[in-house]
Amino acid sequence: MIAQPLDVFGLLLSLLLPWAAGSLLVRALLLPSARYNWTLVLGHGFFVGLFLATLLLRAWSALGIHFEFMPMALVLAGLGVAAGGWQIARRDSGVRLARTATATALSVWQLAYVAVLLGLLLLRYATLLEELLLRPLYAWDAWMNWAPKAIVWLAHGSMVAYVSPEQWAEQAGAALYTLGNKQAWDYPVTVPLFQLWSMLGIGTWDHSAVYLPWLLAPLCLALAIFGHLRLAGVSLPLAVTCCYLLLSMPYVNVHAVLAGYADLWQAAVFGLGVCALYEWRRHRHWSYAVLWVLMALLCTQMKVPGTVLALILLASGIRTLLNLAWQLELGLLIAGAILLTALSWVGVAFTLPYLGDFAFHGGYLELGGLGDFKLAYHPVAGTLVESFAWMINWNLLGYLLPLFLVFCALRGQLLKPVATEVLAVAVALVFVVSVFLFTGYYTQALNFVALNRAVLYPVPALLFVCFLHFPLGKPPRD
Amino acid sequence: MEATGRQTWRVAAEVVASTVLAAGVLLALWVGFYDLTLPDESADAAQPVATTDGEAGAPLDIAGRQLKVVIGRGIVRDDSLLINGYEFYAIDHNAVAIRRGSLQAARFPYLEYAIDGTNPGLSVNFSWRSTSDPRRVYSQALNARAGSPAVLQLQGLEGWQGTIIEVGIHVVAHDPRQSALIEHLRFAPADWRLALASQLTAWTAFRGWNQRSINFLLGKNAENGLSPLPVIAAWAALSALVFCWVGWLRGRQRPAGYAVIALLAWMAMDLLWQFELNAQVRDSRFRFADKSMQERHEADLDAWVYRYVMRLKSEFLPAEPARVIVIHDARKHHYDRLKAQYYLLPHNVYNFDSGLENGAYLPGDYILVMRGASNPVLDSGSQQLVWDDGLRVSVRVLDSEVRGALYQVLEAPARAAAL
Numbered sequence: 001m002i003a004q005p006l007d008v009f010g011l012l013l014s015l016l017l018p019w020a021a022g023s024l025l026v027r028a029l030l031l032p033s034a035r036y037n038w039t040l041v042l043g044h045g046f047f048v049g050l051f052l053a054t055l056l057l058r059a060w061s062a063l064g065i066h067f068e069f070m071p072m073a074l075v076l077a078g079l080g081v082a083a084g085g086w087q088i089a090r091r092d093s094g095v096r097l098a099r100t101a102t103a104t105a106l107s108v109w110q111l112a113y114v115a116v117l118l119g120l121l122l123l124r125y126a127t128l129l130e131e132l133l134l135r136p137l138y139a140w141d142a143w144m145n146w147a148p149k150a151i152v153w154l155a156h157g158s159m160v161a162y163v164s165p166e167q168w169a170e171q172a173g174a175a176l177y178t179l180g181n182k183q184a185w186d187y188p189v190t191v192p193l194f195q196l197w198s199m200l201g202i203g204t205w206d207h208s209a210v211y212l213p214w215l216l217a218p219l220c221l222a223l224a225i226f227g228h229l230r231l232a233g234v235s236l237p238l239a240v241t242c243c244y245l246l247l248s249m250p251y252v253n254v255h256a257v258l259a260g261y262a263d264l265w266q267a268a269v270f271g272l273g274v275c276a277l278y279e280w281r282r283h284r285h286w287s288y289a290v291l292w293v294l295m296a297l298l299c300t301q302m303k304v305p306g307t308v309l310a311l312i313l314l315a316s317g318i319r320t321l322l323n324l325a326w327q328l329e330l331g332l333l334i335a336g337a338i339l340l341t342a343l344s345w346v347g348v349a350f351t352l353p354y355l356g357d358f359a360f361h362g363g364y365l366e367l368g369g370l371g372d373f374k375l376a377y378h379p380v381a382g383t384l385v386e387s388f389a390w391m392i393n394w395n396l397l398g399y400l401l402p403l404f405l406v407f408c409a410l411r412g413q414l415l416k417p418v419a420t421e422v423l424a425v426a427v428a429l430v431f432v433v434s435v436f437l438f439t440g441y442y443t444q445a446l447n448f449v450a451l452n453r454a455v456l457y458p459v460p461a462l463l464f465v466c467f468l469h470f471p472l473g474k475p476p477r478d
Numbered sequence: 479m480e481a482t483g484r485q486t487w488r489v490a491a492e493v494v495a496s497t498v499l500a501a502g503v504l505l506a507l508w509v510g511f512y513d514l515t516l517p518d519e520s521a522d523a524a525q526p527v528a529t530t531d532g533e534a535g536a537p538l539d540i541a542g543r544q545l546k547v548v549i550g551r552g553i554v555r556d557d558s559l560l561i562n563g564y565e566f567y568a569i570d571h572n573a574v575a576i577r578r579g580s581l582q583a584a585r586f587p588y589l590e591y592a593i594d595g596t597n598p599g600l601s602v603n604f605s606w607r608s609t610s611d612p613r614r615v616y617s618q619a620l621n622a623r624a625g626s627p628a629v630l631q632l633q634g635l636e637g638w639q640g641t642i643i644e645v646g647i648h649v650v651a652h653d654p655r656q657s658a659l660i661e662h663l664r665f666a667p668a669d670w671r672l673a674l675a676s677q678l679t680a681w682t683a684f685r686g687w688n689q690r691s692i693n694f695l696l697g698k699n700a701e702n703g704l705s706p707l708p709v710i711a712a713w714a715a716l717s718a719l720v721f722c723w724v725g726w727l728r729g730r731q732r733p734a735g736y737a738v739i740a741l742l743a744w745m746a747m748d749l750l751w752q753f754e755l756n757a758q759v760r761d762s763r764f765r766f767a768d769k770s771m772q773e774r775h776e777a778d779l780d781a782w783v784y785r786y787v788m789r790l791k792s793e794f795l796p797a798e799p800a801r802v803i804v805i806h807d808a809r810k811h812h813y814d815r816l817k818a819q820y821y822l823l824p825h826n827v828y829n830f831d832s833g834l835e836n837g838a839y840l841p842g843d844y845i846l847v848m849r850g851a852s853n854p855v856l857d858s859g860s861q862q863l864v865w866d867d868g869l870r871v872s873v874r875v876l877d878s879e880v881r882g883a884l885y886q887v888l889e890a891p892a893r894a895a896a897l
Binding site: 109127135141152248387399 | 689690691695696715748750763799801815816817827830
């Protein structure tokens with residue numbers, strides 16, 4: 001397929017329409033809670049809107065209708081208009097917005113500080129934008145695993161099936177496709193559908209502008225985190241600092257500019273899930289429960305490990321619902337550990353409908369569709385230290401986080417029962433590190449192929465909870 | 479309000495003073511530590527030293543004009559060598575200038591160089607051979623954008639051991655109109671100033687994207703030497719200690735000051751990263767700006783694959799998606815074969831090993847055998863592709879050239895009766 005000229009109107013529509021519709025829907029959802037602000041709405045709205053666009057693509061394909069951008073754009077616009085209209089109708093319903101942050105005037109110092117950080121971010125993202133638009137698709141997995149499905153679906157006008165290489169070789173016709181990576185055919189389809197949506201809008205698969213959502217994703221994630229922090233009463237300079245740290249991290253920048261991987265999306269929706277979970281825990285309004293569950297659902301749609309991140313989010317929410325005394329939680333944790341040890345010793349195996357086979361015996365663990373693992377300790381801690389303390393991937397995060405924890409401990413903040421959102425982030429960190437410490441994936445840590453990509457998943461949420469509970473800020477009362 | 483303003487000024491002044499003092503202390507510590515880690519000269523003195531080495535302890539100078547161009551072209555300009563002609567390979571233009579002789583690697587842990595190659599799209603590398611394996615050429619990217627003399631730490635680089643028998647400069651240009659002026663190379667003994675300069679050179683060198691950038695970022699252009707991150711962290715830690723000491727003297731600690739120090743350190747690293755990104759964009763502008771997507775692919779790293787596949791698509795493959803089986807000798811993920819698959823899209827590509835193991839080729843299938851593949855081979859007499867397991871498939875040869883061959887299956891295959 002030869003590249004077609006870029007349709008600028010379609011490009012803008014493919015970017016702005018899902019964002020606008022998603023934001024209107026998110027605002028409609030959060031309106032009854034009276035706790036939101038425009039940055040939070042715009043941040044979540046970008047991801048919700050793009051996900052809606054992928055649902056439309058799936059529906060179009062399921063109904064056997066050939067992909068056309070404008071009809072789908074009209075449906076999306078209709079959804080946005082309906083959400084907006086509903087909000088206009090409710091304008092006099094008496095809902096009053098919560099004050100989102102300290103209303104005290106900022107000093108010149110604070111204003112100058114915020115301006116400097118925003119200026120640095122402006123420079124950074126202008127640089128990344130130019131680089132992204134100039135360079136043809138570069139990163140390996142982007143053109144091996146993710147973009148091919150979108151290109152094929154664009155050509156066929158529907159989501160033709162992808163199968164394993166073995167199934168492909170057995171087929172009698174030419175209807176089934178496979179990929180050059182033996183595992184990738186079964187990856188979740190949402191990220192290729194993000195690409196397909198842009199391709200349909202732009203009118204070609206071969207243009208760097210297809211990947212502009214990769215640049216917008218961290219910006220919108222930061223917008224949402226900023227909104228949540230402000231809503232929680234964190235000061236403007238601190239909230240901006242959090243966004244600056246996140247958006248300036250070299251590894252986040254690389255995944256934005258060498259676009260096409262799914263990891264940034266995975267990190268974003270998990271981070272947003274933690275934000276929504278926090279807000280729900282504090283104020284128990286169903287709106288944020290819906291948002292939290294929606295983000296957990298999105299986690300499952302980005303990458304295979306997202307299923308575990310979704311389970312972490314859901315389990316954290318259930319913990320909030322149960323609201324058990326910490327002594328009881330500790331007892332349950334110990335009992336669970338004993339039970340797992342016993343099961344490992346005795347051995348257990350069962351099959352769940354739709355989910356597959358599960359087994360746990362000795363050093364062997366099988367988790368349905370997630371795969372099976374031989375559990376053994378692998379010394380990859382040095383690689384982690386190298387990534388955080390020597391390479392520039394995460395700027396100074398690897399040095400500052402331990403200091404931050406010590407500082408919290410000195411202030412007595414670590415001795416309190418752990419807040420649910422903090423626990424969710426901690427468990428996610430333990431999960432990604434454990435995968436490399438105890439399974440065969442350790443080789444991908446030693447050669448750095450997957451280590452930082454997996455660590456990226458909890459990093460935005462980690463920054464959020466650090467600033468939420470920042471000892472020098474105004475910590476939320478629990 | 480005024481009191482708060484004065485306090486802010488005071489904290490700011492204390493933070494600035496702490497960071498400046500810490501930088502000085504760090505430098506002093508580094509110099510002291512460097513002296514302690516200098517190699518033992520007596521061990522080195524026992525080694526035979528070739529005459530071209532010069533006197534012990536003295537640097538070895540090689541002017542640009544003393545280099546001999548072995549690939550490409552160059553002209554002597556005063557004492558320098560101007561590289562202005564290249565030989566094309568793959569997608570870039572190459573020139574190599576060398577000097578043969580003999581020097582002991584251990585005596586020269588640093589290379590000070592003055593090379594003017596500040597154009598984007600130009601990369602300059604230092605290369606060498608040693609007696610341990612004379613056929614192997616080692617290479618290390620230089621910081622050609624440094625402008626003024628820059629320093630490379632040779633000690634610790636793979637291959638910089640024993641007796642070096644050849645050194646050279648390898649220039650890779652994206653555009654053959656670009657030139658590089660090699661003014662001089664100076665192989666120097668250990669010196670703390672050179673050590674410091676080599677770190678600054680490595681941190682500010684343009685590294686450019688590579689296929690591992692998506693997985694990790696080293697922050698410097700060489701495997702040896704320090705990363706900037708722990709140095710900046712040490713600076714921040716020392717600054718915090720000094721700030722703590724100042725607070726102790728004043729009898730009052732200001733926690734916000736520590737946060738500011740941490741942020742300043744973060745920003746220092748951030749600016750270094752921005753410096754790298756700026757250079758990256760300059761390079762990308764040079765390669766891709768004001769070009770159509772087709773032209774950008776033709777200027778990219780995989781240009782040969784792109785051109786080849788586009789030609790196959792326009793001349794031989796149908797407009798509608800067809801089955802294409804790609805064959806290559808590589809068994810693991812291989813850049814060229816996977817990029818060929820990408821550019822073949824939306825054709826229905828099977829791209830593993832030596833094709834379909836079950837031999838289930840269908841009439842009308844296309845088989846692309848990429849360059850270098852040894853299995854299958856074409857039996858030109860019978861017009862069959864023959865695999866080493868005995869499988870034979872009748873095909874029509876659509877295209878055959880150095881980059882590969884394209885066939886179309888005429889009829890479903892039959893296995894050979896006897897292998």
